[in-house]
Amino acid sequence: MEKRRLGRTELMVTPISFGALPMQRCTMEEAGEVLKAALDAGINFIDTARAYTDSEEKIGRHIANRRSEYYLATKSMARTKEAMAKDIDISLATMKTEYIDLYQIHNVKVEQDWAAVMAPGGALEALKEARAAGKIRHIGITGHNIDLLVKAVKTGEFSTVQVPFNCVEQGAMKELFPLAKSLDVGIIVMKPLGGGLISNVDLALRFILEQDGLVAIPGMDRLEHIEQNLAPTKDFKPLSAEERAKLSAEAAELGPNFCRRCGYCVPCAVGIDIPQMFIFHLQYTRYDMKTAIPERYKGLKVKASECIECGECEARCPYNLPIRERLKQVAKDLG
């Protein structure tokens, strides 16, 4: 499979690599099958996070013995030096590895995060010490706030930047991508399938692949995802005008403000499974599943109508979605 150079890290990685966020939805056994199949298919870059519950553990359990076959990236939400140093050691132990190729500061969302990370005693200091000690090889940053990522890339401290990019979210094209390329910062694309909501995988991934130098990490938690996601890399063809129009039509239908199922908003104060609410609602409205969805919804322990409007979830949503308002709509339609 083609390999792309991940900026100044010099890592040569598969342009469609492995996003390990959905690993947390698999059983331990299923995770092993998917991870091993991904390596067997030639994928050589895996991106996970401390925040993805047991995703690191599953990687350590199943593919630590094949460590030479893949580059490993993880990330932490820690903002202080002490907390980041602790998380790096936990990642190393959990994934049973002596080094991590890329350790990223996870989801720098607001100015306070950025200030904390960069301050004396901030997370960046721990990452630099870990790099000097050989525990990690490169330092990266991830987020959804393009202005903050531009600021981060300009410091020269980061070898990679990870940002959402797909047919619906193209904000990074304007300034971030050209800047990163000019400074030789590797670009990792999260949410290439809009969190699984862009239905035409082939078109969505070819849209990414036709951009020079990008490395996408679609989430994979089933064996069929591997074949589906790698298919566009074989005999790659840029999008035709007709295909581009088809993708744009889907993007227009989704609009920019849809739930990407990232799960940052949970846990909810009263136990509402927020992403699941939005999935049900989308299936009910967009896919016209007017009988099956109300049936499944009825079986949920905590319903949208039980939201107490505390707002805690909205503060954590990287897309600033009006979750409370949306839940009211879910409650209206589904009860």
Ligand code: SF4
């Ligand atoms: S605003 Fe509603 S959905 Fe959000 S955390 Fe509070 S109770 Fe849960």
Ligand code: SF4
């Ligand atoms: S509501 Fe926001 S934080 Fe929650 S899953 Fe959707 S996009 Fe992610």
